[in-house]
């Protein structure tokens with residue numbers, strides 16, 4: 001029988017990549033500490049920051065919100081109702097329930113009132129749903145956070161997410177993307193600072209944390225994410241991880257430690273302007289959200 | 305029925321990553337051209353160079369020797385008899401037979417006359433056999449090439465080899481190794497120029513070339529290479545390749561095109577000295593070959 005690394009109780013959790021075993025309480029403590037350490041390592045924010053967690057209703061975003069609240073940060077939630085049938089209905093309910101449980105505010109944007117639901121947009125736009133959804137989320141997170149007076153957006157991206165994206169960008173040596181792969185995106189040009197405090201926490205670790213904390217979360221993946229390539233890369237990395245525990249964490253953190261600084265000296269600053277329609281930051285005259293909206297309106301008018 | 309891309313004959317070979325099909329003759333022509341293109345792309349050598357191919361008796365080194373001879377280069381072979389039982393015996397015979405067939409010189413070093421066979425050294429040194437063998441091969445290739453008046457050493461490393469090493473160095477972000485991952489190692493500090501003209505040819509392509517050219521090669525891997533980690537990475541990359549043909553080639557060539565130049569600006573030149581015993585280039589006072597030899601002698605004396 002494995003014992004907890006911190007006390008004499010029977011271990012409930014074993015983490016092969018760290019070679020650590022914990023009882024329930026000491027696991028939760030370890031997780032919170034690891035999140036705190038990551039926040040400090042990358043100078044993400046402090047106790048004076050007004051933080052908005054992007055909540056999907058899944059294990060990662062709720063675990064993150066839970067840990068930040070326990071650590072004493074000033075942190076509310078932000079939920080975008082994408083209008084994806086049962087999936088959105090259920091995830092919204094769980095997000096609201098959790099907000100009530102920890103006594104924090106959940107700010108909600110109803111996509112159908114702002115532009116249109118994702119399934120509706122999908123019929124007008126033939127990009128993959130995940131790509132439309134990404135544009136939408138980035139746009140509203142940034143805009144609403146500013147309107148509501150927050151200065152930090154925290155997302156629940158975990159180590160598996162970050163390692164898979166890094167892997168994909170590395171296979172192609174996409175220098176422009178690799179340059180920007182960092183758990184902090186600084187505030188600039190009308191963008192609010194964005195941070196990923198779970199970047200060194202694996203998917204499994206975050207699921208265990210949610211379960212042991214008694215958090216009810218939505219287990220289904222978004223129906224549109226099925227078949228996305230990043231999922232393949234996650235599978236490959238998991239195989240490597242199984243053969244040699246710690247590979248994923250090493251791949252990601254050594255990138256940040258050794259390669260990221262080298263890439264920074266090659267940074268060519270891209271001058272960001274403002275969207276002529278909505279005033280949000282944009283590389284082009286019209287931002288990608290407004291382009292999406294115009295395209296949608298044009299097609300709607302056509303079909304009338 | 306697939307037809308040859310060049311003529312109307314039935315195709316015998318299909319290359320999914322290039323989406324090309326060839327009859328036997330046009331495949332051999334494609335292979336030779338691809339080797340020639342790689343030589344030109346990386347400015348490896350020209351028709352005035354005196355080239356020595358490191359021959360193991362396997363498909364890669366014999367295919368390389370064959371292609372270079374057909375392309376009209378001035379190229380002989382170099383074989384080190386490692387003294388690994390049947391494996392060495394058989395590979396030496398096949399190398400000699402091939403040399404005779406194409407009418408070229410095969411220079412041979414008998415390891416047992418120079419220092420000791422690999423199996424013998426293995427009993428005195430507890431590093432992995434592949435690591436001892438690497439030291440030995442690098443040392444003699446360089447020393448003998450100079451003595452014999454060659455100015456280029458060409459090795460049969462193929463795309464699968466290079467991609468696996470790149471993958472391994474990338475998983476750890478070993479900047480020092482990544483910096484040196486290039487198919488040409490320039491002549492400097494007493495080292496002869498080393499080149500890898502098959503770096504854009506896959507293992508499968510080189511095997512097909514050997515078979516269609518009627519080359520007899522040793523199919524067994526070196527008995528000591530079994531279980532080496534690079535083999536695992538080859539498996540992983542092959543899985544990726546199967547899902548998405550071209551991944552391996554893209555990973556390797558995009559590294560050379562986009563990341564390698566960035567890493568070069570970070571090069572700190574290491575001043576190489578000469579070995580105090582043998583005079584060959586060395587990072588330390590005594591080169592790793594001579595250290596090996598001293599260790600061996602010390603242990604032999606002890607056991608007498």
Ligand SMILES: [Zn+2]
Pocket residue numbers: 004005006007008009022023024025026
């Ligand atoms: Zn405990």
Ligand SMILES: [Zn+2]
Pocket residue numbers: 275276277278279280286287288289290291
């Ligand atoms: Zn706009």
Ligand SMILES: [Zn+2]
Pocket residue numbers: 308309310311312313326327328329330
């Ligand atoms: Zn043909």
Ligand SMILES: [Zn+2]
Pocket residue numbers: 579580581582583584590591592593594595
């Ligand atoms: Zn020496």
